[in-house]
Amino acid sequence: MDEKSFKVLVVDDNMENIRLIGNMLRESTNYTVGYAMNGKQAIELMLEAGDYDIVLLDVMMPEMNGYETCKAMRKNEILKETPVIFLTAFKDPGQILAGFDAGAQDYVSKPFNSQELLSRVKTHLELKKTRDDLKIFNANLEKIINEKTRELTQTKEVTIECMASIAEYRDLETGLHIRRTQNYIKLLALHLKDHPKFKNYLTNEAVDLIYQSAPLHDIGKVAISDSILLKPGKLTEEESTIMKKHAFLGSEAIAKSEKRLTSNSFLRFAKEIAISHHEKWDGTGYPYGLKGEEIPISGRLMAIADVYDALTSKRPYKPAISHEKTVQIVMEGKGTHFDPDVVDAFLELEAEFKKISVVMDDDANNLKSEIRA
Ligand SMILES: [Fe+2]
Numbered sequence: 530m531d532e533k534s535f536k537v538l539v540v541d542d543n544m545e546n547i548r549l550i551g552n553m554l555r556e557s558t559n560y561t562v563g564y565a566m567n568g569k570q571a572i573e574l575m576l577e578a579g580d581y582d583i584v585l586l587d588v589m590m591p592e593m594n595g596y597e598t599c600k601a602m603r604k605n606e607i608l609k610e611t612p613v614i615f616l617t618a619f620k621d622p623g624q625i626l627a628g629f630d631a632g633a634q635d636y637v638s639k640p641f642n643s644q645e646l647l648s649r650v651k652t653h654l655e656l657k658k659t660r661d662d663l664k665i666f667n668a669n670l671e672k673i674i675n676e677k678t679r680e681l682t683q684t685k686e687v688t689i690e691c692m693a694s695i696a697e698y699r700d701l702e703t704g705l706h707i708r709r710t711q712n713y714i715k716l717l718a719l720h721l722k723d724h725p726k727f728k729n730y731l732t733n734e735a736v737d738l739i740y741q742s743a744p745l746h747d748i749g750k751v752a753i754s755d756s757i758l759l760k761p762g763k764l765t766e767e768e769s770t771i772m773k774k775h776a777f778l779g780s781e782a783i784a785k786s787e788k789r790l791t792s793n794s795f796l797r798f799a800k801e802i803a804i805s806h807h808e809k810w811d812g813t814g815y816p817y818g819l820k821g822e823e824i825p826i827s828g829r830l831m832a833i834a835d836v837y838d839a840l841t842s843k844r845p846y847k848p849a850i851s852h853e854k855t856v857q858i859v860m861e862g863k864g865t866h867f868d869p870d871v872v873d874a875f876l877e878l879e880a881e882f883k884k885i886s887v888v889m890d891d892d893a894n895n896l897k898s899e900i901r902a
Pocket of ligand 1: 622746747775807
């Protein structure tokens with residue numbers, strides 16, 4: 530904004546004063562000068578024009594005095610930041626202070642010295658310009674940051690989706706197992722996010738990332754041979770040992786990608802879920818036999834989501850178990866297989882679990898279950 534575009538409003542009930550100030554400003558600057566004879570008129574004019582940069586405000590005026598005008602401006606969304614310089618004949622510091630209290634930026638004593646008035650007007654216009662420029666700069670910066678954040682979020686989502694799709698191709702169990710468990714874990718996470726034991730961990734961002742990362746929980750199965758992965762019957766002990774390696778292999782694969790990211794990367798939850806979803810609350814799970822709260826929360830959530838889905842789904846080597854029976858089994862696992870608090874959450878959400886299992890049922894969606902959990 531150059532000097533020409535500044536607009537100054539002079540408010541005084543004395544036309545002679547208005548003329549004097551107007552002439553002085555026009556002679557020394559290229560400012561556009563408007564005027565009003567009282568506060569009420571001034572506010573109406575400013576709202577109508579919408580682009581006054583500064584107001585020179587007399588104090589003693591009819592209708593609405595200077596203090597009242599300034600206070601009204603500060604309460605108005607459009608005028609609240611327009612600088613005000615009081616023109617006052619008062620010498621009493623209390624009355625001058627009242628002007629600042631009303632929201633004025635400065636004051637000039639009457640009779641005023643034209644050079645003083647001019648330089649104060651210039652100073653406040655420059656300050657206003659700096660503030661306005663900063664606002665524009667911040668708004669642009671915010672826009673750029675929002676765009677970059679959106680890009681980054683998309684990149685994260687696409688990365689996870691891409692990795693999950695590899696897991697889906699390899700795991701013929703159907704993508705629906707992956708999608709169902711993803712929805713189950715989200716239900717649990719959202720339900721527990723305000724629970725005193727979980728709220729520090731389950732932030733909004735964490736819940737989002739857990740939901741996005743859940744499809745990677747069995748990505749380690751990519752490294753398990755078909756003869757084991759697709760075997761219809763019971764696994765031998767040796768085969769079972771190999772199968773159990775999927776938890777470790779999955780987390781290792783994710784960790785390799787994660788190495789290139791920051792320590793608090795979005796893959797943290799994916800790695801945690803992959804390594805810990807087969808751990809059990811009493812320490813009898815695998816791969817590390819972690820116990821109780823040693824098991825990451827995301828893994829404790831996935832344990833229930835995964836088992837619920839495995840039990841309620843039909844597999845070549847077993848029929849589907851009813852929702853009711855599955856709820857019973859999960860309840861029996863409270864404090865042994867599962868975190869008791871997560872079981873409590875599950876029990877409160879079991880109707881929601883059932884809904885998801887029905888809507889995303891394999892048979893209903895013409896997909897075959899061909900593999901074990
Ligand atoms: Fe698994």
